[in-house]
Amino acid sequence: MHKRIRLGMVGGGQGAFIGAVHRIAARLDDRYELVAGALSSNPERAATSAEEIGINIDRSYADFRKMAAAESKRVDGIEAVAIVTPNHLHAEVSIAFAEVGIDVICDKPMTFSLEEALEVANVVKKSGVTFTLTHNYTGYPMIREARSIVHNGTLGKIRVIKSRYLQDWLTTDLENQGLKQAEWRTDPSRSGAAGSVGDIGSHAFHLARYITGLELESLAADLTTFVPGRKLDDDASILLRYADGARGSLWCSQVAVGHENDLQIAIYGEKASLQWVQENPNELTFCVHGEPPVKLTRGGSQQSLWAEQATRIPAGHPEGYLEAFAQIYTDAADLILHRRENYPSNNPAPIPNLEDGIAGMKFIRAAVRSSQNGGNWEMLD
Amino acid sequence: MHKRIRLGMVGGGQGAFIGAVHRIAARLDDRYELVAGALSSNPERAATSAEEIGINIDRSYADFRKMAAAESKRVDGIEAVAIVTPNHLHAEVSIAFAEVGIDVICDKPMTFSLEEALEVANVVKKSGVTFTLTHNYTGYPMIREARSIVHNGTLGKIRVIKSRYLQDWLTTDLENQGLKQAEWRTDPSRSGAAGSVGDIGSHAFHLARYITGLELESLAADLTTFVPGRKLDDDASILLRYADGARGSLWCSQVAVGHENDLQIAIYGEKASLQWVQENPNELTFCVHGEPPVKLTRGGSQQSLWAEQATRIPAGHPEGYLEAFAQIYTDAADLILHRRENYPSNNPAPIPNLEDGIAGMKFIRAAVRSSQNGGNWEMLD
Amino acid sequence: MHKRIRLGMVGGGQGAFIGAVHRIAARLDDRYELVAGALSSNPERAATSAEEIGINIDRSYADFRKMAAAESKRVDGIEAVAIVTPNHLHAEVSIAFAEVGIDVICDKPMTFSLEEALEVANVVKKSGVTFTLTHNYTGYPMIREARSIVHNGTLGKIRVIKSRYLQDWLTTDLENQGLKQAEWRTDPSRSGAAGSVGDIGSHAFHLARYITGLELESLAADLTTFVPGRKLDDDASILLRYADGARGSLWCSQVAVGHENDLQIAIYGEKASLQWVQENPNELTFCVHGEPPVKLTRGGSQQSLWAEQATRIPAGHPEGYLEAFAQIYTDAADLILHRRENYPSNNPAPIPNLEDGIAGMKFIRAAVRSSQNGGNWEMLD
Amino acid sequence: MHKRIRLGMVGGGQGAFIGAVHRIAARLDDRYELVAGALSSNPERAATSAEEIGINIDRSYADFRKMAAAESKRVDGIEAVAIVTPNHLHAEVSIAFAEVGIDVICDKPMTFSLEEALEVANVVKKSGVTFTLTHNYTGYPMIREARSIVHNGTLGKIRVIKSRYLQDWLTTDLENQGLKQAEWRTDPSRSGAAGSVGDIGSHAFHLARYITGLELESLAADLTTFVPGRKLDDDASILLRYADGARGSLWCSQVAVGHENDLQIAIYGEKASLQWVQENPNELTFCVHGEPPVKLTRGGSQQSLWAEQATRIPAGHPEGYLEAFAQIYTDAADLILHRRENYPSNNPAPIPNLEDGIAGMKFIRAAVRSSQNGGNWEMLD
Numbered sequence A, B, C, D: 001m002h003k004r005i006r007l008g009m010v011g012g013g014q015g016a017f018i019g020a021v022h023r024i025a026a027r028l029d030d031r032y033e034l035v036a037g038a039l040s041s042n043p044e045r046a047a048t049s050a051e052e053i054g055i056n057i058d059r060s061y062a063d064f065r066k067m068a069a070a071e072s073k074r075v076d077g078i079e080a081v082a083i084v085t086p087n088h089l090h091a092e093v094s095i096a097f098a099e100v101g102i103d104v105i106c107d108k109p110m111t112f113s114l115e116e117a118l119e120v121a122n123v124v125k126k127s128g129v130t131f132t133l134t135h136n137y138t139g140y141p142m143i144r145e146a147r148s149i150v151h152n153g154t155l156g157k158i159r160v161i162k163s164r165y166l167q168d169w170l171t172t173d174l175e176n177q178g179l180k181q182a183e184w185r186t187d188p189s190r191s192g193a194a195g196s197v198g199d200i201g202s203h204a205f206h207l208a209r210y211i212t213g214l215e216l217e218s219l220a221a222d223l224t225t226f227v228p229g230r231k232l233d234d235d236a237s238i239l240l241r242y243a244d245g246a247r248g249s250l251w252c253s254q255v256a257v258g259h260e261n262d263l264q265i266a267i268y269g270e271k272a273s274l275q276w277v278q279e280n281p282n283e284l285t286f287c288v289h290g291e292p293p294v295k296l297t298r299g300g301s302q303q304s305l306w307a308e309q310a311t312r313i314p315a316g317h318p319e320g321y322l323e324a325f326a327q328i329y330t331d332a333a334d335l336i337l338h339r340r341e342n343y344p345s346n347n348p349a350p351i352p353n354l355e356d357g358i359a360g361m362k363f364i365r366a367a368v369r370s371s372q373n374g375g376n377w378e379m380l381d
Helices: A017-028 A045-054 A062-072 A086-098 A114-127 A141-150 A180-185 A196-212 A321-341 A354-373 B018-026 B045-055 B066-072 B087-097 B114-129 B139-151 B180-185 B196-212 B319-340 B354-372 C019-030 C044-052 C064-073 C087-101 C114-127 C141-151 C179-184 C196-210 C321-341 C354-372 D015-028 D043-053 D065-074 D087-099 D114-127 D141-151 D180-185 D196-212 D321-341 D354-372
Strands: A005-010 A033-039 A080-083 A102-107 A130-131 A158-166 A215-222 A235-242 A247-253 A261-271 A274-278 A281-288 A296-297 A375-378 B007-012 B032-040 B081-084 B104-107 B132-133 B158-166 B216-224 B235-242 B247-253 B262-269 B272-277 B282-287 B293-298 B377-379 C005-010 C033-037 C080-085 C103-106 C129-135 C159-168 C216-224 C236-243 C247-253 C262-269 C272-277 C284-290 C295-296 C375-377 D004-008 D032-038 D080-083 D103-106 D131-133 D158-166 D216-224 D235-242 D249-253 D260-267 D272-275 D284-286 D294-297 D377-380
Touching: A005 A017, A005 A062, A005 A321, A005 D196, A017 A033, A017 A321, A017 C114, A017 D321, A033 A045, A033 A062, A045 A080, A045 B114, A062 A086, A080 A086, A080 A247, A080 C103, A080 D103, A086 A102, A086 A114, A102 A321, A102 C044, A102 C087, A114 A354, A114 D196, A130 A354, A141 A261, A141 A274, A141 A281, A141 C141, A158 A196, A158 A235, A180 A247, A196 A215, A196 A235, A196 A247, A196 A261, A196 D377, A215 D216, A215 D235, A215 D260, A235 D216, A235 D235, A235 D249, A247 B216, A247 D235, A247 D249, A274 C295, A321 B032, A354 A375, A354 C019, A354 D004, B007 B018, B007 B066, B007 B319, B007 C005, B018 B032, B018 B319, B032 B045, B032 B066, B066 B087, B066 B319, B066 C284, B081 B087, B081 D015, B114 B132, B114 B216, B114 B354, B132 B319, B132 B354, B132 C114, B139 B196, B139 B262, B139 B272, B139 B282, B139 B293, B158 B235, B180 C159, B180 C284, B196 B235, B196 B247, B196 B354, B216 B354, B216 C236, B235 B354, B235 C236, B235 C247, B247 C247, B247 D004, B293 D065, B354 B377, B354 D015, C005 C019, C005 C064, C005 C321, C005 D260, C019 C033, C019 C103, C019 C321, C019 D015, C033 C044, C044 C114, C044 C236, C064 C087, C080 C087, C080 D015, C080 D294, C087 C247, C103 C321, C114 C129, C129 C354, C141 C262, C141 C284, C141 C295, C141 C321, C196 C236, C196 C247, C196 C262, C196 C354, C216 C354, C236 C354, C236 D294, C295 D114, D004 D015, D004 D087, D004 D321, D015 D032, D032 D043, D032 D065, D080 D087, D087 D114, D103 D216, D103 D321, D114 D131, D114 D354, D131 D321, D131 D354, D141 D196, D141 D260, D141 D272, D141 D284, D141 D294, D158 D196, D158 D235, D196 D216, D196 D235, D196 D249, D196 D260, D196 D321, D216 D354, D235 D354, D354 D377
Parallel strands: A005 A033, A005 A080, A080 A102, A102 A130, A158 A247, B007 B032, B007 B081, B081 B104, B104 B132, B158 B247, C005 C033, C005 C080, C080 C103, C103 C129, C159 C247, D004 D032, D004 D080, D080 D103, D103 D131, D158 D249
Antiparallel strands: A158 A261, A215 A235, A215 A375, A235 A247, A261 A274, A274 A281, A281 A296, B158 B262, B216 B235, B216 B377, B235 B247, B262 B272, B272 B282, B282 B293, C159 C262, C216 C236, C216 C375, C236 C247, C262 C272, C272 C284, C284 C295, D158 D260, D216 D235, D216 D377, D235 D249, D260 D272, D272 D284, D284 D294
16 A cells, blocks of 8 residues: 655745755655644744645644654654755754654755764664755666666776866855845855855765765865855865776856756766766766767666666656656655565665765865865865 | 645556656646546456555546546545546546536547547536646746747747657557557557557647647648558658748657657747757757847746746756646646636646647648548648 | 869859859869869959969950860860859850860759750760769768668668758848849749759758668648748748658758758668768767667767768867868769779769759759649659 | 968878878968978888878978978978977977978977977077967867957956866777877877877867966866876866966866867856857857857857958858868968068967967976876966
8 A cells, every 4th residue: 555654844934945846856756745844943934834835734843853852752743854954954953853763854965064964973873763865966867877887887997087066046146135045055154164065066076976986085176266255165176086096076166157057977987988967867978988979868778777766757758856856755765664664675776875975074074175275185084 | 725636537547657647747736636536447457556556445436437426426526637548538538527517637639539529628618617638748838938939929920830749669560569558559449540640749739839829721741650560650741831821840750760759849930930859848949030049948047927937946957747747737726726716817828728629639630631632731620 | 193183163253152162172182273264254253263262364264165165175174174153054064064075063953954954964974074963961971971871771671761951041031132142042043943942952852862862752842932022932841752662851941040051861760760960960870779879970980981981080070061072072083083094993982963963953843843733742753 | 363382391191190181271271382391201101101192202301401401492492381290309390490481380289398399489589480389279260259259358257267178099008009199199208298188188278278368377287097008197187277366177088988079168257158169169158147048150140250260161061170270271371471471461360379389388397297296286387
């Protein structure tokens, strides 16, 4: 029989962008039922937001700690919580719910600082709950395909990893013009020590890690703040040295005029290469050395099991950002039901977890330190 | 307060492709709740299918007439029905539900024949229910944008309309190899008089109609069956003459090797042109004569109200086929609530209705007649 | 030792576009030396034009007949002539030079009318000279590659052939604004019975013929003149039926806003398909049914001999229109030297000749007749 | 009257790739006549090569110094020399011809080392001859367009400059398999201290300099040799800091599987951005912040004078690598005739010269030093 996981949400009240995305993602494959929320710390706004999206008023909370306490006592209490607040709250919310045995699904980056991330990991491990980090791009089928191709050894030893994530929405100082999204993302007290590097660079970093499994050893980062008065970096170019001799670089920018959400990754091995572009995510360019490049497509004739499991509709009918995001939720549902009710696992591709979150926080810290050091090389640990 | 429309479904049992798509589409924007179904005419399969997707067993029916009767009597009975059967059943199911006052959402083409379509229209009009035809591609924001640009007169008088819909999944005789999808789509007793023209050509035809509002006056069609033994056309090239002197052509094929769901439309006016490609649907190429071509994007800086209303997430995060399909459901929800509960309409772009369905059936009939006539010109009426 | 063919030119004086192109094409591979010309029928303009491009004044003629007579008597007289006049002069110039034993290289379409083409063919055959028609797009390496792939049977039986050639430079009535190029191309007394069909449709028609070798049997053509007052078609959509059951269509337009020289061809067989786009001519998309599409490139790893012979520089360094045009000249040089001096032929891909020219004129005639007949089907012979 | 410059060539005998390219480039616009050569230091190979390309045997030399001496004494001696040898010979050949008053056109990089470059500059300046460095990509019309747009201030202050040049032909150790091109390019005694950085990175570096005019101040370079046994870098990622606060990075690789000659550059300013890709060189993507991206085309409606002067044929008919290379020769011809015969200059866009060559050598030296230093930052001077 069809089983929906009871889900709560912290953050994501009216006007928030990412909360609505998480709700669609949770709903899309019909694996969750959103029944409780602390959508805002302002009680009135919390209630109005809850009503608007169909959460019963008696399960709308203004305080996430009260929500954790109350829900953990109900027979029909939430089984999992989605955390969609600004970064500086991720740690305390994660801890509050993990401690009462509620599974955690948390937006990225994992926390405000590496120290917090390690603390969260500690609590989560003790509690035994699952922890899913919504590095949503790893839900794209062609990213799963890429991971599968690399893991099969088709590329041979990996030589070069290049990624970039470009936006242009912060080309001017929107944070001074009343845009909430811009305000907290450029505010060190809410975002952390990095701007573009934490917000989008962390996605590019994670994608490389997800596909190749290689550990980053050191980096040299050139973080820049182009918009006068801004407090965090809005552009960064970073050289990367991976374990096993692979080299790479990463470029993230929020002032790259003409780019919307231009996340790309390319991976070059001794024998073959892969290229993927988020704005056209249903394709993966694959090339064996000495042969012409091939366009692999989602749902196409030569798909891996991992990609297939993340595919809903036939080839040529584009799936997009929301489906990829939903995939993370759907895979998390499998993990949660496996833990809670011993459902058999159907071996989906792995999804971002505690280790990935900690690795991301180390990447951010090293990038900031390198930059403070004039751009010199910095070890990751 | 958040109101979900109670929805039933006819067709779409285990193994059916389009039923699952309709369910995601209905769920995505949280405007419907699927509570009843006649998912299969086989009672056991109907029940298993219902259980699998979370429909309560006492609202699973094997006979759609019984479902119409029972649901229309319940206080909490369905308010709308989604019809996702093969084409030859569309008419009787539509009529059964319309007659008891349940709003209809029906897959395309509207019916098996033009005669049936006219009959459905008759019943629906008498009953007063809404009738939505899921020509889903009209739910794409950039198609709404195209419609808006044409309606603003930016193109000037329209000269040329070109569309195509290419697939390759019927390149070989899959209908003889046990594939259900291929069986009914190539079977004149279930699909109607046309194969590729009815299945996908009708989408391309409708897209032109939706964007331009021009009426087709005559056509010359060259329908071909390339796969030996197949009973319906699998490829067709059609010349088109529209009202007001516009000319065009349409090509649909299910044997075009290398194309997955390659639906494209291009519209040329005296002053400007538009081009759109379904496999990369978040872009619209726009060109004013004498100026360089411009890439308009979903969520981009210069979007019309109609496109905006069909947009969920920021530019550069691709929305896809499921979101476009969901948009039709969401717009239908507005129409249904307007009718049933006098909700204010928020003026969304129009969605395909009875008139569009009848026009589509006339197009199919004319194409088949022209072809039977050696490809000569045929008037639409 | 390096041998350059002595070349003369008729037409191509100051201000002419295509004359300069032919001169670069003849020069690029260093196979010709331009030594004489009747560049204009105006003696002064002929002389000035000759001086400007380095032709000795005593070999500048104002009358092409005098040029044929004089050059054929010189020991160092021209061996070949390039004809770059408007269409209505092609026949008489060709005949004048063929009759005195000078090899002919003639711009397309072959002549003003089918009758003229047959007459030219007659004279040329009697004289024994070579006749090359500069359907220049057949000089592109990836078109040679396409021809090779089709001839190897890799596509299987051909089912569908689609081509188009779109421009927008005649979107408004430039012929009334003093543009010479527009004047003669829209003037039935100089261009012939067709406008866009003769000027660019003929290229698209020839490309299909060149690659597949299939004979066109009948067509239904919808020729339109969109610009008020224009005397010839500026847009045409044409359905095509080839020998052996292949179907196709061709669209040419000179009012397709946003298109510069958008010549494309796609060929679909039972087993595989090919797609090529002139504006990015170094690529050829190739797809075997059931496998992902492959991007073949000029100079790439899997090139045929025919393509290789038309390639000058490594893959990834684009060759363009002038190189393709030069290839026709270079291949013609091989034919001319083979005839004149018994040079061994190195088996290059065939180039457009008398038969192709006649086929093109039949295509134009049938298209005009069909259109005059309301767009009904017309046999080619 | 048409005047052709008498040209000699050093290097470029049988089997050499770049010599043939220079010859086509010199011939294409009919501004040069190749009349002498020291095509090889092997007398027999020199003579055979000369004969093959139509150079008279008595002007074929095996020793470039003898050629300089002999030609400078002839009344009809060469006016300019094209140097197409491996890098280690550029300096001495340049000096030999400059000293006898013959204008120099030299392949890149300018010399083997920075010291040599400074010496060449010294001699050239004393002699008064012109010196043109064939950074051929600057001959592309859309690069000229980019330079024009930047110089007009349309981008505002420049923030970020990104370039890359990727090939894959050295993915395996071809230098050990008898390929001459691979041998000298991976040999420090003939190429200089850098491999991929000198061979192709220098092009990417120059393109940024040419378009923006910004001086590079410092860099951090990560040079890698991936192919075992190879003596020079085959991949490099380099962070760049320009004058005025602009930042950038450059990636060059000869082991990037799937890339042929993938040279790209993108420039981001406060107000707008530009993107260009060599493999599709007739387009330039231009985007003003807050507006949709625009596709500018060679020959299109909104071209600058600099681009126009480098354009031969109409928009949509692709010009390619050979035309861009020819443009450098044609512009050099203007400079040479201006110097020699006081021809009026028609103000073409500037072409790469001594200063550019020296800047390139400084870039290479700094990159190598940074890499030897573990990838730390290095000033350019």
